[in-house]
Amino acid sequence: MLARVVEILLDKYKVNIFDEKKDIFVKSRGKVKNKGRIKVGDIVELSKVSDEYIITNICERKNDYIRPPVSNIDYIFIVIAAGNPKPDFLLLDKQLIMAKYHNSIPIIVVNKTDLKDSNEISKYVLNTYSKLGYKVILTNTVQDNLLNEDLFKQIKKGSLCAFSGNSGVGKSSIISKIKKDGEVLKINSISDKTGRGRHTTKSVTVYKILNTENETIYFLDTPGFSSFEVINISCKELKNYFTEFNNYKCDYNDCKHINENNKYCKVKSAVNDGNIDKLRYEHYVKIYEELNEKEKRLYK
Numbered sequence: 001m002l003a004r005v006v007e008i009l010l011d012k013y014k015v016n017i018f019d020e021k022k023d024i025f026v027k028s029r030g031k032v033k034n035k036g037r038i039k040v041g042d043i044v045e046l047s048k049v050s051d052e053y054i055i056t057n058i059c060e061r062k063n064d065y066i067r068p069p070v071s072n073i074d075y076i077f078i079v080i081a082a083g084n085p086k087p088d089f090l091l092l093d094k095q096l097i098m099a100k101y102h103n104s105i106p107i108i109v110v111n112k113t114d115l116k117d118s119n120e121i122s123k124y125v126l127n128t129y130s131k132l133g134y135k136v137i138l139t140n141t142v143q144d145n146l147l148n149e150d151l152f153k154q155i156k157k158g159s160l161c162a163f164s165g166n167s168g169v170g171k172s173s174i175i176s177k178i179k180k181d182g183e184v185l186k187i188n189s190i191s192d193k194t195g196r197g198r199h200t201t202k203s204v205t206v207y208k209i210l211n212t213e214n215e216t217i218y219f220l221d222t223p224g225f226s227s228f229e230v231i232n233i234s235c236k237e238l239k240n241y242f243t244e245f246n247n248y249k250c251d252y253n254d255c256k257h258i259n260e261n262n263k264y265c266k267v268k269s270a271v272n273d274g275n276i277d278k279l280r281y282e283h284y285v286k287i288y289e290e291l292n293e294k295e296k297r298l299y300k
């Protein structure tokens, strides 16, 4: 019998049985545990042992995220706040890279657009990222303009949508606004003293949401993070994750777009001419250097 893992508790798992559409609690067999950690999003095989079901196998994953710790993600909603906390665009770019690596469809959500001074940030994100082909949604949970219904039409039945982003950007708030069955999530109250969250989400939880066709889709609320690393991608491959570079043909085929002379590097001259966003380019260089350092340490 197949089921989806929807919550991980101390010593058991809550799973949603595919055929019966109901949730039950099960334990796992030691052997499966050694195969790797069971994650929310996993599809698992259940077998009946005496009177109870146990997890006997983890089915092959479509993708396997470390941060947030989830698997089989179809859509990843990358949430930033237009203020409090101040948007971290390096973190956004890193998450976009990992979304592409994992073959999930990224959707950028700019939350807290009710805050004054949020306009400039909204405009920057719209201008920069829509142009690159990313879907951008501006929203806030204070007024009533929620994630628009159009979006729900696009999301296919049974899809897994994970919410990702640093602590306090409003992931849990957005999901509780969307949910129609009235269940309220624990919302992070940011402590004035430390600027850090007090009721931050501690584990991944799945919520069933109905799309406009009344079909079930799954929203995964995940714990926020303060740091994030690009992994499994080499510094050489990194440029393929910045699709805006593809429009320019540098004189050298293996141009890194870093130390090369502007005369030969068309990407660098596009940055100078304002045709490639400067901040995006700076993040490319920064992530390149981080990956390069890591590789040097590995092969030393």
Ligand SMILES: Nc1nc2c(ncn2[C@@H]2O[C@H](COP(=O)(O)OP(=O)(O)OP(=O)(O)O)[C@@H](O)[C@H]2O)c(=O)[nH]1
Pocket (backbone or CB within 6 Å): 111, 112, 113, 114, 115, 139, 140, 141, 142, 165, 166, 167, 168, 169, 170, 171, 172, 173, 174, 186, 187, 188, 189, 190, 197, 199, 200, 201, 202, 222, 223, 224, 225
């Ligand atoms: N002004 C404003 N505040 C918001 C908005 N959305 C959420 N907040 C507030 O932001 C704080 C953090 O919200 P959460 O939903 O807990 O944030 P989170 O991303 O789930 O945080 P973690 O669980 O720690 O990762 C709370 O005090 C919310 O009331 C918004 O649109 N506008």
Ligand SMILES: [Mg+2]
Pocket (backbone or CB within 6 Å): 171, 172, 173, 186, 187, 188, 200, 201, 221, 222, 223, 224
């Ligand atoms: Mg939360």
Ligand SMILES: [Zn+2]
Pocket (backbone or CB within 6 Å): 250, 255, 256, 257, 258, 260, 264, 265, 266, 267, 268
């Ligand atoms: Zn170049």
